Amino acid sequence: MSNIRVVAELAGVSVATVSRTLKQPESVSPKTRHRVLDAIQQAGYQPNQLAARLRSGKTHNLVVLVPTIANVFFARVISGMQQVAHEKGFTLLLSNTQADEQTECHYARMVESAAADGVIQLRAFNPFKREHVNEHQLHPMVNACEVLDEVACPTVMLDNRAAAAAMTRHLLALGHNRIALVKGPARSPLTRDRIAGYRDALNEVGINFDEQLLVAGDFSLKSGYEAAAHLLTLAERPTAIFCENDEMAMGAMQCLKKMGLRIPEDMSVAGFDDINFAEYSDPPLTTIAQPAEEFGRTAVSLLIDVLQGRVTKAAKVILPFELVIRNSTGPLHKQP
Amino acid sequence: MSNIRVVAELAGVSVATVSRTLKQPESVSPKTRHRVLDAIQQAGYQPNQLAARLRSGKTHNLVVLVPTIANVFFARVISGMQQVAHEKGFTLLLSNTQADEQTECHYARMVESAAADGVIQLRAFNPFKREHVNEHQLHPMVNACEVLDEVACPTVMLDNRAAAAAMTRHLLALGHNRIALVKGPARSPLTRDRIAGYRDALNEVGINFDEQLLVAGDFSLKSGYEAAAHLLTLAERPTAIFCENDEMAMGAMQCLKKMGLRIPEDMSVAGFDDINFAEYSDPPLTTIAQPAEEFGRTAVSLLIDVLQGRVTKAAKVILPFELVIRNSTGPLHKQP
DNA sequence: GCTATAAATGATAACGGTTACATTTTGTAT
DNA sequence: ATACAAAATGTAACCGTTATCATTTATAGC
Numbered sequence A, B: 001m002s003n004i005r006v007v008a009e010l011a012g013v014s015v016a017t018v019s020r021t022l023k024q025p026e027s028v029s030p031k032t033r034h035r036v037l038d039a040i041q042q043a044g045y046q047p048n049q050l051a052a053r054l055r056s057g058k059t060h061n062l063v064v065l066v067p068t069i070a071n072v073f074f075a076r077v078i079s080g081m082q083q084v085a086h087e088k089g090f091t092l093l094l095s096n097t098q099a100d101e102q103t104e105c106h107y108a109r110m111v112e113s114a115a116a117d118g119v120i121q122l123r124a125f126n127p128f129k130r131e132h133v134n135e136h137q138l139h140p141m142v143n144a145c146e147v148l149d150e151v152a153c154p155t156v157m158l159d160n161r162a163a164a165a166a167m168t169r170h171l172l173a174l175g176h177n178r179i180a181l182v183k184g185p186a187r188s189p190l191t192r193d194r195i196a197g198y199r200d201a202l203n204e205v206g207i208n209f210d211e212q213l214l215v216a217g218d219f220s221l222k223s224g225y226e227a228a229a230h231l232l233t234l235a236e237r238p239t240a241i242f243c244e245n246d247e248m249a250m251g252a253m254q255c256l257k258k259m260g261l262r263i264p265e266d267m268s269v270a271g272f273d274d275i276n277f278a279e280y281s282d283p284p285l286t287t288i289a290q291p292a293e294e295f296g297r298t299a300v301s302l303l304i305d306v307l308q309g310r311v312t313k314a315a316k317v318i319l320p321f322e323l324v325i326r327n328s329t330g331p332l333h334k335q336p
Numbered sequence C: 001g002c003t004a005t006a007a008a009t010g011a012t013a014a015c016g017g018t019t020a021c022a023t024t025t026t027g028t029a030t
Numbered sequence D: 001a002t003a004c005a006a007a008a009t010g011t012a013a014c015c016g017t018t019a020t021c022a023t024t025t026a027t028a029g030c
Helices: A004-011 A015-023 A030-043 A049-056 A072-087 A101-112 A160-173 A189-204 A221-232 A246-258 A276-280 A292-307 B004-011 B015-023 B030-043 B049-056 B072-087 B101-112 B160-173 B189-204 B221-232 B246-258 B276-280 B292-307
Strands: A061-066 A091-096 A118-121 A141-144 A155-158 A179-182 A240-243 A268-270 A287-289 A316-319 A322-324 B061-066 B091-096 B118-121 B141-144 B155-158 B179-182 B240-243 B268-270 B287-289 B316-319 B322-324
Touching: A004 A015, A004 A030, A015 A030, A049 B049, A061 A072, A061 A101, A072 A091, A072 A246, A072 A292, A072 B072, A072 B091, A091 A101, A091 B072, A101 A118, A118 A292, A141 A292, A155 A160, A155 A292, A160 A179, A160 A189, A160 A240, A160 A268, A160 A287, A160 A322, A179 A189, A179 A221, A179 A246, A221 A240, A221 A246, A221 B276, A240 A246, A246 A268, A246 A276, A246 B276, A276 B221, A276 B246, A292 A316, B004 B015, B004 B030, B015 B030, B061 B072, B061 B101, B072 B091, B072 B246, B072 B292, B091 B101, B101 B118, B118 B292, B141 B292, B155 B160, B155 B292, B160 B179, B160 B189, B160 B240, B160 B268, B160 B287, B160 B322, B179 B189, B179 B221, B179 B246, B221 B240, B221 B246, B240 B246, B246 B268, B246 B276, B292 B316
Parallel strands: A061 A091, A061 A118, A118 A141, A141 A155, A155 A316, A179 A240, A240 A268, B061 B091, B061 B118, B118 B141, B141 B155, B155 B316, B179 B240, B240 B268
Antiparallel strands: A091 B091, A287 A322, B287 B322
């Protein structure tokens, strides 16, 4: 592999001139510029990024900590990240952490060991050690999707509370007054906020919160199925099930249909995220649309701003949601 | 950020000894080892990877070229890759190429510019320039999922032809003799192989191939929907639809149900991949299960072997598939 | 105590760029 | 032609490691 010295010799100039030809072409006279470019061509020269990065101290790598890539929503978020990263000359180092804190810390440490410039964390966990926390200094990190409130860190989020309230109001407006909520992972702030929104909406119309109607889930199809199965065993069944993501809603629908219930006549079902499959489920799913790709795009762009010193405050960017009403929710039908 | 010199001074040894303490601890006497480790601790020293990589010429980065991360199947493949990469101390540089050749070449060039050691390509396209092809030298590349036959390159694949034949035989055995096939992207070898398998099975029982029953698709839910809609307009309708992936099968089912057809009584539908949603669709989808995570694991492991010179031939690893029969396929019911 | 050998450590040159500073060349005004 | 500023180019230090080779120190055998 040829290096800058070979090119310099070939062009009959110094290595500095070769470097300048590539980095600041305007500072090199047209005729030497041509000579150098010809030599580069001839030598098949590709500048060694490692060397350049070592000298400049910038890796142009961004670590992405994602709990599970196999999650359709996250896959879309990453897709958006990739787009902006590519445009701005950055590369994404992907880490599928399975929500394992040790793995997250391991990858975050790549920043300290100069293997990456910054981190995008899609989960509510701070992978940086306390010791390194400098009160007035931002970590080179951006938090997206799931809010990490303990640490001052630029964040891209949805108003989950408002979104959950909007969906709950939609169900209430259809006449439902026993609405079950299938939660996400217990510790997630996302879950907490959505529960809050759900309660807000119930309070508005004076319906008492019933603990029984809150069921644990983990965002998987299976947990949605099981949650629905559990709800059907209750003495006082709900008439609507609001799931904190679409996968669980689809799992729940599968269970309900298997038990012979019609959707939405016998039970309304709602989801959250508006994944591709939501539109194609049977019946098509009522859900909250989140701008997944936009989450990714904004997060990367924000992180680059932080790295380049253009952002110095832990700003929060709130992205809009949309209530998408399809056919899985409908008016309450009185049981005969 | 403290460097190796600071640590060396702190421990009262040379930089070489510090380096050795970390890389080959056995070559350092126990007492200096302790002294050095203490100094490292005290200085909060993290070796600079950029420097180490520049010197050693290895980046421990692998570029992954994936057409669309948002594809559920690929997401699982990447998940498997990540697992092995992490275990072996490698990092994945993710590139969502949207099947754009220019983007693919751009990322592949990272190998030449020392930003990555190798490439895993999930699509049938060679991102390396011809000029660099050395007849007897392997590219630092592994091809997975979609076979790239023009270039000698280690490959991880499924016997798509056999799998498609197996599914077609299953449908034939149920009494279907007009079986439609919804294809993937036209240029894909994967599509070509699956068509070949489909024809193999038809030939075995002496059914003539009908061009009309071959419909174009692009692996999206929408294209499955449209393909089904088209098939329903045919004068001689098929009684079964075999889609080259599960998303299209789910799109097709949505269309059929909307048109009032029952599945499988009026029309059997089969997919390919066995994504999570397949089990939870209505009805649960008959499909070909592919070991997606295993694709990823094998690909990474193979690439590392190539990089370390343990593999010098363009070996093909063929992974097993499994015919998963659920309820979307059933015996032919004669129309009244 | 004295070699011969092995083990541990040190000094220093790479790795391949970038960049501050020094030097040369070019251009312009007198 | 001369002086002087501006533009172009060259020189060499530097980024933080690792690897090679030389040197010192420990170990063993006699």
